[in-house]
Amino acid sequence: MAGTALRRRLSWQVAKVSAVTTETPSVRTIMLEVPDWPGHQAGQHLDIRLTDEDGYVAERSYSIASAPGEPVAITVERLDDGEVSPYLTDELRAGDDLELRGPIGGYFTWGPQDGGPLLLLAGGSGVVPLRSILRHRERTGSTVPARLLYSSRTLDDVIYRAELDQPAPGVEIIETLTRHQPPAWTGYARRVDAALLGEVEWPAAEMPLAYVCGPTSFVEAVSQALVQSGYPPQRVKTERFGATGGT
Numbered sequence: 001m002a003g004t005a006l007r008r009r010l011s012w013q014v015a016k017v018s019a020v021t022t023e024t025p026s027v028r029t030i031m032l033e034v035p036d037w038p039g040h041q042a043g044q045h046l047d048i049r050l051t052d053e054d055g056y057v058a059e060r061s062y063s064i065a066s067a068p069g070e071p072v073a074i075t076v077e078r079l080d081d082g083e084v085s086p087y088l089t090d091e092l093r094a095g096d097d098l099e100l101r102g103p104i105g106g107y108f109t110w111g112p113q114d115g116g117p118l119l120l121l122a123g124g125s126g127v128v129p130l131r132s133i134l135r136h137r138e139r140t141g142s143t144v145p146a147r148l149l150y151s152s153r154t155l156d157d158v159i160y161r162a163e164l165d166q167p168a169p170g171v172e173i174i175e176t177l178t179r180h181q182p183p184a185w186t187g188y189a190r191r192v193d194a195a196l197l198g199e200v201e202w203p204a205a206e207m208p209l210a211y212v213c214g215p216t217s218f219v220e221a222v223s224q225a226l227v228q229s230g231y232p233p234q235r236v237k238t239e240r241f242g243a244t245g246g247t
């Protein structure tokens with residue numbers, strides 16, 4: 001049984017794009033109908049495979065943006081010089097086919113049984129799996145306190161802005177804009193460092209569970225600072241998206 005489930009989960013299948021929505025000028029959410037989807041956990045990702053006419057294949061990983069039980073969705077940021085993301089954000093349309101496999105990953109996941117308090121730390125598109133975790137927390141009726149510290153370059157780069165403006169009870173959203181802030185901006189205006197973390201993190205004595213996601217440099221700096229402030233390394237989960245730019 002387990003073998004069958006594993007094979008099905010990891011085999012490629014063709015999904016249909018049901019909708020593409022604009023999150024920011026460079027970010028799209030792609031809703032997918034996946035015929036053979038075994039269900040996923042909050043925080044998991046899937047792989048996308050593109051094949052061109054010459055048979056050249058490119059594969060990339062994308063976090064699942066939706067909560068377990070919701071239709072599968074991914075949120076992709078366009079890297080102008082990238083191979084795969086410009087196709088996903090600019091070319092893909094509702095009704096198109098997209099090859100994928102998943103869900104993948106059993107480490108960067110959260111369910112109500114994992115408890116909290118939750119400290120979620122996102123740089124740029126690193127907010128995607130953390131959004132799945134927040135939606136899952138709300139949909140399951142979990143009351144663990146949660147705090148999201150989200151770093152973006154400018155207000156226009158904030159993904160899921162409308163959703164984050166209306167957090168569920170028990171959720172605090174703390175934002176920092178590193179490059180440009182609009183007039184009357186009340187959030188932070190600098191990069192996430194140990195001093196900023198010191199102002200927003202739960203005290204280590206409360207045994208928080210931290211999830212850090214974003215560009216590799218962001219994840220390394222933030223996770224190291226958390227451990228230095230007393231968080232046990234096993235309570236600091238990390239997901240690196242690669243060198244996808246600074247936030």
Ligand SMILES: Cc1cc2nc3c(=O)[nH]c(=O)nc-3n(C[C@H](O)[C@H](O)[C@H](O)COP(=O)(O)OP(=O)(O)OC[C@H]3O[C@@H](n4cnc5c(N)ncnc54)[C@H](O)[C@@H]3O)c2cc1C
Nearest residue numbers: 045060061062063075076077081082083084085125128241
């Ligand atoms: C587990 C996981 C989850 C992820 N989730 C998301 C997500 O939810 N949303 C999201 O937008 N992204 C996510 N990513 C990142 C995603 O997988 C891709 O890396 C991203 O979309 C860029 O792919 P690309 O093909 O467009 O760019 P690439 O063609 O892979 O290029 C990426 C960057 O590297 C540079 N580069 C490429 N090749 C070289 C080279 N040889 N030398 C130097 N520089 C080079 C390019 O200039 C570009 O800036 C995730 C990654 C992982 C591992």
